[in-house]
Amino acid sequence: MIKYLKIVLPLLVLISCSNEADTVTEEDAKQFLADIQESAETEGPVIYSASWISSNFITYDSQVVMADFSKRYTLKGLEDARIASTYDDLELDPKDRRALSIIKNGFVMPPPLDEELAGELSGITTELEAMYGTGSHCFSDNDCYDLEGFEAIIDNSRDPDELLKAWSGWREIGKPMKDKYLRMVDIGNQGAQDLGFEGLSDLWFSKYDMPVSEFSESVDRVYEDLKPLYEGLQCHVRAELNEFYGDEVVPNEGSIPAHVLGNMWAQSWANVYDLVYQEESTGKSIDLTKVINDRGLTEVEMVEIAEDFFLSLGFEPLEDTFWERSLFVKPVDRNVVCHASAWDINPKTQDLRIKMCIEKNAEDFVTIHHELGHIFYYQAYADQPSVFQSGANDGFHEAVGDLLSLSITPNYLEKIGFVTKEEADLAKDNSIAFLMKQALDGVVPTPWTLMLDKWRMAVFNGDLTEDEMNNYWWELREKYQGVKSPIERPADAFDPGAKYHIPGNTPYTRYYLARVLQYQFHESLCEDIGFEGPLHECSIYDNEIAGEKLRAMLSLGQSEPWQDALESIIGTRELSGTAMLNYYAPLKEWLDEKNRDRSCGW
Numbered sequence: 001m002i003k004y005l006k007i008v009l010p011l012l013v014l015i016s017c018s019n020e021a022d023t024v025t026e027e028d029a030k031q032f033l034a035d036i037q038e039s040a041e042t043e044g045p046v047i048y049s050a051s052w053i054s055s056n057f058i059t060y061d062s063q064v065v066m067a068d069f070s071k072r073y074t075l076k077g078l079e080d081a082r083i084a085s086t087y088d089d090l091e092l093d094p095k096d097r098r099a100l101s102i103i104k105n106g107f108v109m110p111p112p113l114d115e116e117l118a119g120e121l122s123g124i125t126t127e128l129e130a131m132y133g134t135g136s137h138c139f140s141d142n143d144c145y146d147l148e149g150f151e152a153i154i155d156n157s158r159d160p161d162e163l164l165k166a167w168s169g170w171r172e173i174g175k176p177m178k179d180k181y182l183r184m185v186d187i188g189n190q191g192a193q194d195l196g197f198e199g200l201s202d203l204w205f206s207k208y209d210m211p212v213s214e215f216s217e218s219v220d221r222v223y224e225d226l227k228p229l230y231e232g233l234q235c236h237v238r239a240e241l242n243e244f245y246g247d248e249v250v251p252n253e254g255s256i257p258a259h260v261l262g263n264m265w266a267q268s269w270a271n272v273y274d275l276v277y278q279e280e281s282t283g284k285s286i287d288l289t290k291v292i293n294d295r296g297l298t299e300v301e302m303v304e305i306a307e308d309f310f311l312s313l314g315f316e317p318l319e320d321t322f323w324e325r326s327l328f329v330k331p332v333d334r335n336v337v338c339h340a341s342a343w344d345i346n347p348k349t350q351d352l353r354i355k356m357c358i359e360k361n362a363e364d365f366v367t368i369h370h371e372l373g374h375i376f377y378y379q380a381y382a383d384q385p386s387v388f389q390s391g392a393n394d395g396f397h398e399a400v401g402d403l404l405s406l407s408i409t410p411n412y413l414e415k416i417g418f419v420t421k422e423e424a425d426l427a428k429d430n431s432i433a434f435l436m437k438q439a440l441d442g443v444v445p446t447p448w449t450l451m452l453d454k455w456r457m458a459v460f461n462g463d464l465t466e467d468e469m470n471n472y473w474w475e476l477r478e479k480y481q482g483v484k485s486p487i488e489r490p491a492d493a494f495d496p497g498a499k500y501h502i503p504g505n506t507p508y509t510r511y512y513l514a515r516v517l518q519y520q521f522h523e524s525l526c527e528d529i530g531f532e533g534p535l536h537e538c539s540i541y542d543n544e545i546a547g548e549k550l551r552a553m554l555s556l557g558q559s560e561p562w563q564d565a566l567e568s569i570i571g572t573r574e575l576s577g578t579a580m581l582n583y584y585a586p587l588k589e590w591l592d593e594k595n596r597d598r599s600c601g602w
């Protein structure tokens, strides 16, 4: 949950490209980067202010202003990307080379040079977004649902017929997207080639500081590491759902039908927790929501407690402007975008803000820690040039927020006086309940976050015929997630369209990276501070050693390859699933016991 407003700022000088490519010099490149920096400093904060207003005061005028800013800066960003690519053949200082390639890589669906095609692309992307945003389906005149309506059923209902109806109903919205989506990919590939990439796949995956094939191999290797844990989880959940729903709905073998997992995309199974785990009578989980309410905490006090977490690690206190300008409480008199986000309005003055309609409950308490993870990342890299003011790769920002969430342990809650030692001990006795909850929300998404871009890559590369596209989607879901479509899909189905990030063109591998990295950071920091005991009980709260390491890594921003940033904090350069396995080791042991007489796998 971060507002990614990567706006590449305009240049005052217009350079016409292509045929001048052989005349550019290193001096030109340096001047270009200096101009980018200057615009970022002078104009960046104004754009972010406009964007802040458009999210915090949703009115006709604020939307007009923002639409105008967006359009102009998209065009300018594209121009900058093209100028950056004219320096491709120059020998440059590595930092400058890195800065230029980041500028080139600022687009997910770049318009081609051909103006007519560029206009068509812009039309299609807007249309696809709108088709998703306004998507709804009617079974009859008085029986219509939008996503919210369908999700209310999928998340809560236990009636298989109702679930199936909602599940397939929402997938109707994908069908009309197919032709538009394919046309968009065609034009986008052209745009990527105009920027000097082989195509969209190359543009999307070449930013990971390693050859695309190597990157792809390394994420696959991590999945192989995690597979035994995921398989154990899938096996147990399948067996419990089979018991609840019977063989007709959930056979006790193979992949699990996607409509009974409590989530529209079966990407988190937290909503079926009560079906798959019965809490033991020993031990008692902490009811954090109750603690927050019993203590009469205000929304601002909840944020102050989260800030204290970071101060305990040695970060600088947030400026007064953070407290004055952030949005913490849903306003009663106007419309705002409530989706939690963290904003880097002006790095120079440390004008950082969060925007969140805080509810006084455990979930939001965790989310506040997550959002402040972004905020303190901004604080740490504020001295970097604007081009490098970003996460080491696109997974890092989310991983840092989630890293802190892992430290909200019973011991931490005891330290800040939320619970007594006795209550903390009782909670620790109930670790399987805690880990099961965490896993349904934290382990379950990993194969899903991996397969989504695998499908997209195949489409970008033109590896699939139109007829194969939907089937390949389900092939991957079965292969990676052990989840299948509950019914035969019709020939005209385009089920990927029913997930926002496909029509919305949001890269998804970042969520996979974040999931994996979060545990790697956690394990390594816990080792550094000499924590002994199960990893899920470790909190880095109040530890300067952990804080120093974390700050050093965050302060690099995007100035170094992410492997260097990773090495600076955990000592190795490799993505690995081992830390996640170690974190869930007690759960894995419990699952193995439960699954002993079951036949697992799919």
Ligand SMILES: [Zn+2]
Pocket (backbone or CB within 6 Å): 001, 002, 370, 371, 374, 397, 398, 401
């Ligand atoms: Zn976030």
